[in-house]
Amino acid sequence: MDVGHLPASEFDSAGFEQTLMGSPEENPVPDMVQLLTIDGEVRHDPTYSSYVADLTADELRGFYRDMFLVRRFDEEATALQRQGELVMWVPMTGQEGAQIASGRALMPQDYVFPTYREHGVAYTRGLELSHLLRRFRGISHGGWDPREANFHLYTLVLAAQVPHAVGYAMGMARDRLVNPKLPEAATVAYFGDGASSEGDVHEGMVFAASYNAPVVFFCQNNHWAISVPTEVQSRVPLANRARGYGFPGIRVDGNDVLAVHAVTRWALEHARSGGGPVLIEAFTYRMSAHTTADDPTKYRLSADEEAWLDRDPLLRLEKHLRSRDLVDDAFFEDLREEGRNMAVRLRENVQAMEAPGFEDAFTDVYAEAHPLVREELNAHRAYEAGFADSDADPTAASREHTA
Template sequence: MALEHLPATEFDSTALNETLVPAPGSAPDGMVQLLTPEGERVGHELYGRYADDVDGEALRSFYRDMFLIRRFDTEATALQRQGELVMWVPLTGQEGAQIGSGRALAPQDYVFPTYREHGVALTRGLQLSHLLRRFRGISHGGWDPRESNFHLYTLVLAAQVPHAVGYAMGMARDNAADASSPAGATVAYFGDGASSEGDVHESMVFAASYDAPVVFFCQNNHWAISVPTEVQSRIPLANRAQGYGFPGIRVDGNDVLAVHAVTRWALEHARSGNGPVLIEAFTYRMSAHTTADDPTKYRLSADEEAWIGRDPLTRLEKHLRASGAGDDAFFAALAAEADDMAAQLRSDVQAMEPPSFADSFTDVYAEPHPLIAEELAFHKAYEDGFADAGSGNDTEEEVGA
């Protein structure tokens, strides 16, 4: 299952955009695809070699990641409905885009996610229960980004994209100063809705101006909450890269193999000092925007049904079965593993303890601060005053609760 990192190819931005991105208003059949909806593996003149070393074992691991993260998503949604989480942001339908791109990352690369990149988090080795700390309302983050090069979730739309470019500009200086260490790149994940934000435009201007090693990864899931993509853009989103002077690639986002190959190429292109790349992964959000959303208010069930046949898991399962790389025993064992994972996840979430109110004072500054110490003392005196009044709150914990 050795997936080697290949050197970046020579790049002609005009030729690439003309051949790989459909003309405005055309059907999305000009997208890069290496695995058809029927599960047939096909080649590609430019990106095919970036998938040549992805054998049956690697594809089984891709399927395992997609299957587990979908089960995680299902369990997290159930936990929210049962009052264990404040809110949840589903990803069902986007597993191919996330696992394919996440598995293309090298350890030195750094990820700037939105709030939906649970699959990418899995590929970076995060404990999945840590993702739920923020959604349970007990943490501002949930994990240490330095341990996995996976940044904290960004809830403000598109705010992570300028951060990714700034970080990439710093990485470029590091790459130039230390040729002995492997060069790194950043990946900025965002959706089609965020692509309409000024933050994305400004980020692409800076990235192009400074040849920043950043891959802009847009998951076009067709809906910016209730606003369809065609209202936001008259052309395929990947075409926008032409205006900034760097590559724009439109890939079948439900084809995990094609996403993986395209992202490997883009990362090598960026790490090699050739500047940014925009990837538009054409996919579909099969579930709600969040658990606070009702998609039946703005989209037709017929549209959802049309995308069921393009399911990224179904597509890869067809290939695994047809090629002999996956049999009934493999899929049964994976289902059992997912059940165990879901049970452990539920146990972990229910065991999570909320922080005390006093903890909020310790997280303001890295070092002790006299004003914060004064305010904490006032808070403790305030709590003690309730206890002295015989209110029945005999302990600090009860008052804080």
């Protein structure tokens, strides 16, 4: 079997590495951890292969099923937005391998801080997929209780979740000092290559290194911060940044479910056991738009997208499963039927969602009643009551209140 580190030069020759500014001597491109080639063949890696050696046939089929269903979910959510059922949607197609593989490496006691694209990770944590759509339908500020699955609410403010993850991890470590019987746990902060340029990421990594926090920084480098390519964002490979903070940085083939799963398991064990933070750069590609408000044809070439089709995480794992006779055509047909049924249920759930009343906006500000909010609510009620006497001319009350 091939060695499971793909040299940077090989990636360059394949056209998948962006040209980085600066000399190779100063900023060497790190090798890529890869355990599954694009042809579905297994590579051996002396560090990481042992972390996937115990995967069963059912678990491998489960990886494929997870990726297939979240891609089908993503397609349906995009369609719902196009049909006016959602205000906006953030697609994830192409990044299923990085999300499912890392999500399945988590333990129940670990805590996840996502951005707004981690639909696959949410699925591995047991969240009902329709709950993810509540915010995008505009009926909720969140959509789920983070405590139920240790999966935080989506963070729309770019990179704001990273300091939160570090602070939570510091709290976890302190809790175990007080009560050593608590299970070892870590947090994972997911963010994109674009968010890595935000100060929140830098500040979070400084604190994590200083306090040896049990946190894994998981960067999904999908090559585009909306319309800005990676080489404009950083003069060095993103994984190399970890050295400046004093903790390990690993670049992994983000479309290789085996490699991502192995690397994430290693990183989580390292963090939980007191080894401190780790940065994982999952080298992947966003096959769809940044959001449904984006048009990627304005800034990237279709040839670049086509070059990544062969690296599709689903296609790669399918080749591996078929080569080992772990699946047959009936498996894929059953899965397609499951996906169709899931999409129908999802659409029904979304269309049945009711918007909250306007007064709910006042009751959700504080956990307990607040006199100022109560005063504002009463003022609003009085304002609305003024329209009751002006049914014939709705603008009359408005003019009266304005006066």
